[in-house]
Amino acid sequence: xxxxxxxxxxxxxxxxxxxxxxxxxxxxxxxxxxxxxxxxxxxxxxxxxxxxxxxxxxxxxxxxxxxxxxxxxxxxxxxxxxxxxxxxxxxxxxxxxxxxxxxxxxxxxxxxxxxxxxxxxxxxxxxxxxxxxxxxxxxxxxxxxxxxxxxxxxxxxxxxxxxxxxxxxxxxxxxxxxxxxxxxxxxxxxxxxxxxxxxxxxxxxxxxxxxxxxxxxxxxxxxxxxxxxxxxxxxxxxxxxxxxxxxxxxxxxxxxxxxxxxxxxxxxxxxxxxxxxxxxxxxxxxxxxxxxxxxxxxxxxxxxxxxxxxxxxxxxxxxxxxxxxxxxxxxxxxxxxxxxxxxxxxxxxxxxxxxxxxxxxxxxxxxxxxxxxxxxxxxxxxxxxxxxxxxxxxxxxxxxxxxxxxxxxxxxxxxxxxxxxxxxxxxxxxxxxxxxxxxxxxxxxxxxxxxxxxxxxxxxxxxxxxxxxxxxxxxxxxxxxxxxxxxxxxxxxxxxxxxxxxxxxxxxxxxxxxxxxxxxxxxxxxxxxxxxxxxxxxxxxxxxxxxxxxxxxxxxxxxxxxxxxxxxxxxxxxxxxxxxxxxxxxxxxxxxxxxxxxxxxxxxxxxxxxxxxxxxxxxxxxx
Numbered sequence: 001x002x003x004x005x006x007x008x009x010x011x012x013x014x015x016x017x018x019x020x021x022x023x024x025x026x027x028x029x030x031x032x033x034x035x036x037x038x039x040x041x042x043x044x045x046x047x048x049x050x051x052x053x054x055x056x057x058x059x060x061x062x063x064x065x066x067x068x069x070x071x072x073x074x075x076x077x078x079x080x081x082x083x084x085x086x087x088x089x090x091x092x093x094x095x096x097x098x099x100x101x102x103x104x105x106x107x108x109x110x111x112x113x114x115x116x117x118x119x120x121x122x123x124x125x126x127x128x129x130x131x132x133x134x135x136x137x138x139x140x141x142x143x144x145x146x147x148x149x150x151x152x153x154x155x156x157x158x159x160x161x162x163x164x165x166x167x168x169x170x171x172x173x174x175x176x177x178x179x180x181x182x183x184x185x186x187x188x189x190x191x192x193x194x195x196x197x198x199x200x201x202x203x204x205x206x207x208x209x210x211x212x213x214x215x216x217x218x219x220x221x222x223x224x225x226x227x228x229x230x231x232x233x234x235x236x237x238x239x240x241x242x243x244x245x246x247x248x249x250x251x252x253x254x255x256x257x258x259x260x261x262x263x264x265x266x267x268x269x270x271x272x273x274x275x276x277x278x279x280x281x282x283x284x285x286x287x288x289x290x291x292x293x294x295x296x297x298x299x300x301x302x303x304x305x306x307x308x309x310x311x312x313x314x315x316x317x318x319x320x321x322x323x324x325x326x327x328x329x330x331x332x333x334x335x336x337x338x339x340x341x342x343x344x345x346x347x348x349x350x351x352x353x354x355x356x357x358x359x360x361x362x363x364x365x366x367x368x369x370x371x372x373x374x375x376x377x378x379x380x381x382x383x384x385x386x387x388x389x390x391x392x393x394x395x396x397x398x399x400x401x402x403x404x405x406x407x408x409x410x411x412x413x414x415x416x417x418x419x420x421x422x423x424x425x426x427x428x429x430x431x432x433x434x435x436x437x438x439x440x441x442x443x444x445x446x447x448x449x450x451x452x453x454x455x456x457x458x459x460x461x462x463x464x465x466x467x468x469x470x471x472x473x474x475x476x477x478x479x480x481x482x483x484x485x486x487x488x489x490x491x492x493x494x495x496x497x498x499x500x501x502x503x504x505x506x507x508x509x510x511x512x513x514x515x516x517x518x519x520x521x522x523x524x525x526x527x528x529x530x531x532x533x534x535x536x537x538x539x540x541x542x543x544x545x546x547x548x549x550x551x552x553x554x555x556x557x558x559x560x561x562x563x564x565x566x567x568x569x570x571x572x573x574x575x576x577x578x579x580x581x582x583x584x585x586x587x588x589x590x591x592x593x594x595x596x597x598x599x600x601x602x603x604x605x606x607x608x609x610x611x612x613x614x615x616x617x618x619x620x621x622x623x
Contacts, residue, residue: 016231023227041150042189042207049145049152049203051480053114053193055583056136058542060116062613063092068118068131075122080105087133093140095133096196103197104129111138111161113154113201115194132196138162141203151186151206156199165206178209185209255280321441325408328434329357332395332410335430336423339390340365341412344373346405353377353409362413368392369411376409382428390415393424395431399439407438454528456506457513465527465535469587472525472539477585484538484546484581487594488516488553491574491606493532504565505532508573515556519549535594543581543611550577550609558607576601580612 067086074082080097087095087107094112097105097120112134120129138154138161145152151165165181179188186206195201255268268280329343340360344353353373362369368387372394375383385392392413398406410431419427452464460468469485476483490496490512497505509532516526516534525537536553538546554577562571578598582590593612601610 019227019231023223039187039189039207041147042187042205045145045147045150045152045205045207046189046191046203049205050191050193051583052141052144053201053203056114056134056141057116057194060114060134060136061118062116063090063135064116064118064131064133067092067095067133068120071131072120072122076104083107083131090133093134093137094196095131097129097131098197099129100127108134109137112136113138113141113156113161113193113195115196134196138201145205149208149210151181151208153204153206155202155204156195161201179206181206321438324434324437324441325356328397328430329359329410332427332430333359333412335426336393336412336414336419338412338414341410342369343408343410345408346377356408360413364388365390365392365413369394369413373409373411377406380406382424382431384419384424386418391418393419393427395427397431397435397438399435400432404439407435410434457509457528457534459513459517459534460525460527462528462530465525465529465537468525468527469537469590472537473585473587473590475539476583480583480585481540482542482581482583483590484541484543484549484579485590485594486536486538486546486550486553487529487578487591487598488512488534488536488550488557488575489577489598489602490532490557491576491602496571496573500564500566500571504562504571507565508562508571511560511562512557512573512575515560516553519553519556533598538581541581543579543613546579546581547609547611550579553577554607554609574607576606577609578612579609 067083067090070086071079071083083095083097083105084107087105092108094108094110094115095105096103096107096115114136115132115134117130117132120131122129142152142154142162142164146164151163153163153165154161165186174188176188176190179186186208188204188206190202190204192200192202267284270277270280270284325343325345329341332338333341338360340358340362342355342358342362344355346352347354365387368385368390369392372383372385372392376394376396380396380398382396383394390413392411394409394411396406397408397410398404410427412427452460452467454461472483475481490508493505493508496508509528513526513528513534516536520526520536521538523539527535527537529535536549538549541549554575557573557575560573562573564571576598578594578596578601580590580593580597582593597610597612601608604610
């Protein structure tokens with residue numbers, strides 16, 4: 001087969017076939033993007049639908065509690081008439097009063113959704129009654145979720161409560177996947193929520209597939225044009241290149257045959273000024289270049305050692321501890337052309353060595369390496385062993401003229417050649433520079449931790465609290481998930497300081513901080529807000545969850561027994577807590593609400609938990 005035929009075959013194999021496969025894949029990806037965009041739009045609307053429903057249900061729960069308190073003093077049948085009157089005056093979308101399975105009153109729109117419930121217990125009554133209210137109808141909910149190229153269907157069982165699509169009542173709409181409604185294609189995503197009378201309300205979000213049709217067609221045309229154009233251009237260049245290459249390669253083939261036979265005396269004729277001419281010139285100078293390169297390699301060896309010494313000085317500028325350890329091992333091995341090596345660090349717990357990195361082969365050298373490492377650690381410098389014709393060297397990672405213990409040790413092995421004085425000097429220099437870098441890293445992280453940590457309690461300080469809360473608030477603004485905040489104040493803390501001294505007060509603070517830390521989840525952020533006031537940031541936590549955590553903390557504080565510093569017994573302490581939660585993304589308002597709830601807890605007699613919602617409704621908090 002001729003060179004030209006081979007080039008064309010090569011062109012087909014590496015250009016045409018991959019481009020055809022890429023074209024098929026590109027068209028498939030373009031087609032899939034339509035469904036993907038519709039899925040993304042539907043998922044976004046579904047998330048909004050869930051957030052809106054839960055927010056309305058939360059508001060309805062507060063209204064149900066208010067209505068339950070308002071009718072709590074009445075008895076049947078006056079209870080039912082007052083319930084209906086109050087529900088109508090309150091402007092609620094729907095309100096129901098039930099006793100067990102019996103419905104005593106049902107006022108408002110039967111298409112209301114997102115109910116909130118409260119239990120009404122009357123003294124002397126045979127059983128509890130349930131007050132359920134809603135501020136939202138299905139049609140209002142569907143209108144608020146309306147968006148271009150999308151539709152919403154709200155159902156209760158098989159009954160359609162409201163829809164923004166042309167769907168007849170009791171027509172079955174699939175809960176997920178592809179849906180055709182009124183001749184239009186949609187992607188459906190459904191969610192189920194609690195409704196009245198223990199029913200489930202299903203919200204189906206429909207995202208129109210036609211929204212991406214125009215961009216899909218345009219993308220296909222552009223992709224097809226690019227692929228065809230690239231193929232034609234590549235074919236033209238391959239034909240021209242094959243013709244030019246055939247003539248030039250004959251001369252290089254003959255020259256290569258002469259070089260293969262050991263004839264370096266016949267030069268290649270240099271024609272033109274292109275790359276082939278440069279290649280011919282390289283062929284002509286190859287024989288004389290080889291001898292010169294041997295001398296250059298020796299000089300390069302010396303320059304490499306100097307470069308390695310300079311690399312050691314760069315260790316101190318790095319704050320990445322794993323990267324420093326890896327660089328130290330690799331540099332040590334490169335400096336002496338070692339066949340294998342490992343790096344061990346000293347354990348802070350028991351002072352033993354723990355292998356961190358390994359490179360190359362160290363088989364059969366375990367005993368020699370262990371002996372060299374122990375000797376290097378004992379003398380704080382360099383040690384060397386010989387085993388089976390292999391030289392083993394170990395250097396301690398320790399700053400010279402320092403009384404501090406070594407951070408670890410590097411052990412390397414080289415077969416066939418013992419280590420020279422120059423090798424030992426380079427390894428000791430690298431060990432000292434690496435140790436200095438590790439100390440700088442440790443000092444840096446100590447300073448960083450001190451800058452954001454309260455020294456007395458070990459919690460985040462006030463500045464760090466503000467940073468963490470600001471970061472969580474930014475997430476709330478983007479994704480609208482709830483965030484909870486607990487503010488804790490130790491009751492009568494000033495009396496503890498005045499009676500037993502500030503050291504006793506510090507001990508109380510440390511114990512309460514420990515309780516706060518132990519009752520926090522991994523995602524929570526406990527902090528010392530100031531003085532005897534502590535705080536706890538609760539991401540993804542609504543008011544009910546935050547209140548439960550606060551009560552657990554309050555009970556744990558109440559159970560503390562703090563030994564008196566004068567040995568005269570123990571102290572029992574309590575704390576007041578304020579709780580709030582929000583999805584609005586307002587940091588200052590969140591802090592203000594939690595502080596307000598905390599002050600209300602103090603006003604109610606201390607040792608209790610008050611939520612911002614109960615404070616607003618003038619209802620008692622927990623605890």
